[in-house]
Amino acid sequence: MSGKKSFSYLLLTLHFLTTTVSTNSSAVLYAIYPFIRVYKDGRVERLVGTEVVPASVDPTTGVRSKDVVITAPELHISARLYLPKTATSTHKLPLLVYFHGGAFFTESAFSPTYHNHLNSIVAEANVVAVSVNYRLAPEHPLPIGYQDSWHALKWVFSHSEGNGNETWLKNYADFMHVYLGGDSAGGNIAHNMAIRAGLDHEMDRAVIDGMFLNCPHFWGKTPIGNEASNPKEEARMESIWIHAYPNSTGFDDPLLNPAMDPNLWKLGCKRVLVYVAEKDILRDRDGIMRRH
Numbered sequence: 001m002s003g004k005k006s007f008s009y010l011l012l013t014l015h016f017l018t019t020t021v022s023t024n025s026s027a028v029l030y031a032i033y034p035f036i037r038v039y040k041d042g043r044v045e046r047l048v049g050t051e052v053v054p055a056s057v058d059p060t061t062g063v064r065s066k067d068v069v070i071t072a073p074e075l076h077i078s079a080r081l082y083l084p085k086t087a088t089s090t091h092k093l094p095l096l097v098y099f100h101g102g103a104f105f106t107e108s109a110f111s112p113t114y115h116n117h118l119n120s121i122v123a124e125a126n127v128v129a130v131s132v133n134y135r136l137a138p139e140h141p142l143p144i145g146y147q148d149s150w151h152a153l154k155w156v157f158s159h160s161e162g163n164g165n166e167t168w169l170k171n172y173a174d175f176m177h178v179y180l181g182g183d184s185a186g187g188n189i190a191h192n193m194a195i196r197a198g199l200d201h202e203m204d205r206a207v208i209d210g211m212f213l214n215c216p217h218f219w220g221k222t223p224i225g226n227e228a229s230n231p232k233e234e235a236r237m238e239s240i241w242i243h244a245y246p247n248s249t250g251f252d253d254p255l256l257n258p259a260m261d262p263n264l265w266k267l268g269c270k271r272v273l274v275y276v277a278e279k280d281i282l283r284d285r286d287g288i289m290r291r292h
Contacts, residue, residue: 049111052110077133082119094125154203179212194211211272216286217256
């Protein structure tokens with residue numbers, strides 16, 4: 001069976017694994033817990049990650065934040081910017097571009113989880129940060145999230161020579177020390193943005209010092225390590241990718257499986273830090289970055 005046909009067969013199989021059979025239009029089409037429930041009438045119910053908090057001055061750290069709209073052709077991508085209380089225009093600070101997690105389905109740059117997380121990082125590391133808000137699957141299936149993130153990264157770097165209209169980036173960010181970061185799905189996105197930066201000649205002058213990936217969402221067709229030890233969790237992981245990116249080439253798509261990416265050696269950053277959780281099913285797959 002060809003790879004494309006086998007992937008289509010698996011899509012059908014996993015669809016039945018996650019589907020409640022009913023002729024009622026309000027019945028559940030599929031559910032991927034704890035993230036989303038999708039109904040036959042087209043409704044999408046997000047089970048987590050829908051709460052948002054406004055940009056503010058954080059009372060604990062003194063970090064300031066504000067929201068911006070990133071305009072790209074036919075797109076309106078947004079982000080939340082963070083500035084530490086120590087920032088001055090006479091001493092520019094390293095810049096972090098961060099991509100939130102949520103299995104490509106949930107969360108946002110404006111959720112309390114990531115707002116608090118970025119406040120903490122910015123205060124502790126003394127950096128300027130851009131937290132990218134990309135569009136979510138399944139309404140906006142991948143590769144849309146990757147495309148949004150790439151537009152956002154290029155927008156950030158458009159300020160590197162004093163251009164662009166965002167004063168926090170022009171006045172406070174040191175574009176000789178830029179870092180990418182993300183967790184879970186955001187770690188996957190950060191990795192793929194670094195690959196693309198290494199391939200895009202328009203980004204030749206971009207200096208990405210490094211990236212950190214927190215339990216990045218990687219997978220593959222052939223199980224490794226502990227991936228096959230929990231069939232239910234294995235099926236859930238595969239269902240996430242199938243419903244987030246229905247037109248993917250499969251579980252060995254280089255976007256999901258870095259070991260299958262012929263361009264991995266062109267990674268457009270100098271250093272990589274990957275950290276994993278001891279009992280996370282992603283643990284062994286994430287070790288690929290260490291071996292490559």
